[in-house]
Amino acid sequence: MVHLADGILLLAIKRLNGERSERSLFHVLNGKRSATTLQDAFFYELESIFGQFPQATYSYESMLKGFEKRGWLDRKQFKLTKAGEMISSPEAVERLFNRLGGERRDYNATTWKRLSLFVQTFMSKEHARTFYPVQADRPAEQWVKQLLQLDRDWKALMRTFHQEIEQALDHVGDPYATAVVYRFTGAFETGLTYEQIASLLDVDAETARLYFLAGWNELLKVLPEDAKIRGFTYGLSTDRMTYSARESYDLFLKGYIFDQVQARRRLRTSTIEDHVVEMAMYLAVFPLEQFVPMQDIVAIEKLRDPVSWALKPVFEEMSNVSYFQIRLVFARLKRGETFV
Known part of the structure; x- marks a missing residue:
């Protein structure tokens, strides 16, 4: 099959x-x-x-x-x-x-761990039932414990959370919404396994898992910015840049040039180059001409095969540019910029 x-x-x-x-x-x-x-x-x-x-x-x-x-x-x-x-x-x-939201996977996964554990903990306490945490995740457990110690009208907020999730899932639609709903654990019902959801949806377990990942990712995207449930994302980021590249970026923002950033970070040239490529990949605005002369940028774009991101063919045609420079130009081309 x-x-x-x-x-x-x-x-x-x-x-x-x-x-x-x-x-x-x-x-x-x-x-x-x-x-x-x-x-x-x-x-x-x-x-x-x-x-x-x-x-x-x-x-x-x-x-x-x-x-x-x-x-x-x-x-x-x-x-x-x-x-x-x-x-x-x-x-x-x-x-x-x-x-599927792989570029946001840590953000999505941590938010789910916090919310699903909070729902289970709150509902179980409301009905005076003992329970085994649905998430075997120490940071999530600590986060939920601290949250529940706050002086809030949690019953009213739970109703708000429920309404916000329902409205978001209406936008997400099935089969994704179904996969998300049945993963929640309450006081009297345990969240279904992927195998059980698969049986409901008449798919295999792996596809059911992917439906959940996609559904949860879409739910977080369509939630209004002022949604109360966004509190579960506190301290999390969807930034795709690695932490190390972000540190180098912060130095560039302060006016340091490449050699100075490398000296302060005490990293290899190739590592700082990788950080700069990340900047070119993820930043909305990037000073490409600081690293590649405009005539070379134009030449690289002209030489690139429109259906390929292979670096070597361009490198072999241009003796005066490095792989680092080609990667930078390719990154901006991939983002939709053009220089020809």
Whole structure:
């Protein structure tokens, strides 16, 4: 049987366009926060699945072997066959793929842990029932304990939370909304497993898990900015830049030049270059000409194959630019800028 989850993974391979390796995708699926993996996710539009398929090497290898055996994957080129293209092409696959929220996964996951544990704790206390925490997460437990110590009308706020979630889920729609609702644990009912939700939705467990991830990600996105439930996101950030790159960025903002930032951070040149590439990838405004002369920017854009993000062909054509400079230009092109 073909599952929607299979289509998601095949679509990821398709987007890599044969330009990256099996290992590259493995790191994206596991959410490795290295410069190379972050750039792969950015350039090949894989950010939504970043870290959303954590798996061991043997399970990843087994998955690829399965795709190859079913005639969906050419592993030598790491590209899909025509049959694989068909599995990855339905609109439902792309719609789910783009909603998974991998670029916000820590934000989404922590918010869910806090809220789901709060609901279980509050409801259980209201009905004087003992319970085992639905989230085995010490920081979330501490956060909820501190929250409940505050002097609030929690009954009224719970009603508000419920209304806000209902309204948001109306926008999210099924099957995503159903997967979210049935994951909540109350005083008398335990949140369903992915296997149980799968049975309700007539899908496999992995697809049910993806429906939940997509539904929860969309819910947090459509919540009004003044929603009370946003209090559960306190102290969290959706910033995609790594903490180390953010530290370098703060120094650049203070007026330090590249060599000065490197000296203060005591990091290798290549590491600071990776930080600058992150800035080019994620910042709305970036001073590209401080790093690449305009004539070279134009030349790089002209040389780039419109359907490829491969660096080497451009590098081989231009003896006067570095891979670092090409990555910077590509990052701004990927963001929709043009210089020709």
